Amino acid sequence: MRFEGTENYIATEDLRIAVNAAITLERPLLIKGEPGTGKTVLAEEISKALNMPLITWHIKSTTKAQQGLYEYDAITRLRDSQLGEEKVKDVKNYIKQGKLWESFESNERPILLIDEIDKADIEFPNDLLQELDRMEFFVYETNETIKAAKRPVVIITSNNEKELPDAFLRRCFFHYISFPDTSTMEKIVDVHYPKIKSKLVSESLKVFYELRDVPGIKKKPSTSELLDWLKLLMNEDIKPEMLREKNANNLIPPLHGALLKNEQDVHLFERLAFLARRENG
């Protein structure tokens, strides 16, 4: 079972090695990187490429580790007991499986995506140490141990909002998705929009990287934003020449709203463009 990237996803050599190591050694793979470099998509693509079911667990600031294992719905049971329902006698009726449990009981070896683990409380990763290590946990209410039939491939993404504990990190493989260079970026664009004119691509990539290099920009546009922008450019049938116009009135790239998501950045860029125009004029 080897992951080699898919027709929709360009995986660099180092990423492939990290993914394959995680699959073979059955350890979690921690993915970090700038927003929009394809961290979450990676799990989806591995699932497609290797034909494994994908189970996604999105983490929010209120998510508890226990919720990934199971939840005991005591309130419903309390209400049911007032109504004298028959199923109240069996505690099993009130145990709700979490995503981890779901992935442990899957018939095929699944991929478990724990998305944005840094959003949760600081103790969250520590609470999952044993569960991810041994791939088993104990349900106190029913006195049973849930053990993974087939150890799922665990992909964890983080946006670096919180530091993860050392004990947790030691058990993971780690990969930092660095921002793709121009040639990788061209491949990525090619995969997503195969019919796009190559001239348009190279021109827009130039604009894109220039934009990323603007000093003081708050949110640098990332891969996903570039892809959106290209889609728009194609829709509007923008000519490559329009992107190249350096001294005309429209120094700001067309449809820049797809790239710059912050009004301060737009202002900054407009100001820079204005200055550049004055110099040229």
Add this chain to the structure above:
Amino acid sequence: MFVNFFHELKSANLPVSLREYLTLLEAMDKGIPDRKIEDFYYLSRSTLVKDEKNLDKFDQVFGHVFKGLESLEADEIAEIPEEWLKSLNEKFLTEEEKAKIESMGGWDKLMEELKKRLEEQEKRHEGGSKWIGTGGTSPYGSDGYNPEGIRIGQKENKNFKAVKVWDKREFKNLDKDVEIGTRNIKVALRRLRKFAREGAADTLDLPGTIKNTADKGYLDISLVAERRNKVKVLLFFDVGGSMDPHVKLCEELFSAAKTEFKNMENFYFHNCLYESVWKDNKRRHTEKINTWDILHKYSSDYKIIFVGDASMSPYEITYSGGSVEHWNDEAGAEWLQRIVDIYQNVIWINPVELKHWEFTPSTQIVNQIISNRMFPLTLEGLDNGMKELSRNK
């Protein structure tokens, strides 16, 4: 197997553990890397490095430990094009060109020369008459002497590049020793948040109470800690004089810190702490606050952060009357000592680089008074400082 490598990483202060080393060996055992040095590099990187700020350090150690392997690899590169070129030679070269090769000393000589130049040459080259590259008059390289354009190392190029992957040190700017920028400050302040969410269980946990009551069948009240910024901080800020070059940096830190705490008070001082401080820099001479009042007002569970370069004449710390601005009855050292005695958690953040500290006697004196709790204003320094602050004695 790679014990030496592991020890080198350890001594470069990378947080690697035995467990990760064993994982790496296990992966080698399972044959994950394809017996290629760059595969091994990627694998060991993803096994042993868990934080992008350490990637650069890892690249350096890797380059250092496996230096011998590079030359080995270079040999291979020089060898592959040899056969490859030979086959091309038979296909494409005209008699005339073959004669030219002979004039240069025969094929073997040519290949030997090529090998030598490959080793000498590291970068891509265009034009010129000696180096291997494109469009030159050198007998080696693409678009050179052969009309069909033999390209040397087209395929092997990748190999060549890969050997140098760790030498490129792409992750240099993620190294944690870099000085703090605005973005870095944000990351650093997430560390402040770490201890800003603590507290005692003193509020009613309504869902917990309902759950426990339902579980047990009788009313069972449970309490939970409130999510609040329990941490109280006093910030003392050195302004004027030698701090001026650092003021912008410190202001950024300062304004970012403001949103992190509810209980945060800030005071200004000049060079060293004396009997009075002030809250508004514009009215520093009219609205002074007695330092005694501060010591009395704020209880000992406040955490104290000094921000200053601690660069001054040693007399300003150790002698009464040493202040450059006014007459102080008691020496700055005594005031600092009082702070240290009352408050458990005191740190001093110094924007001056660590390596310059030893050349400034006043820095050493201050550091001694606050029992070596001075930290440089880098991510690592802040991190250690925050750890020190959150420590309970």
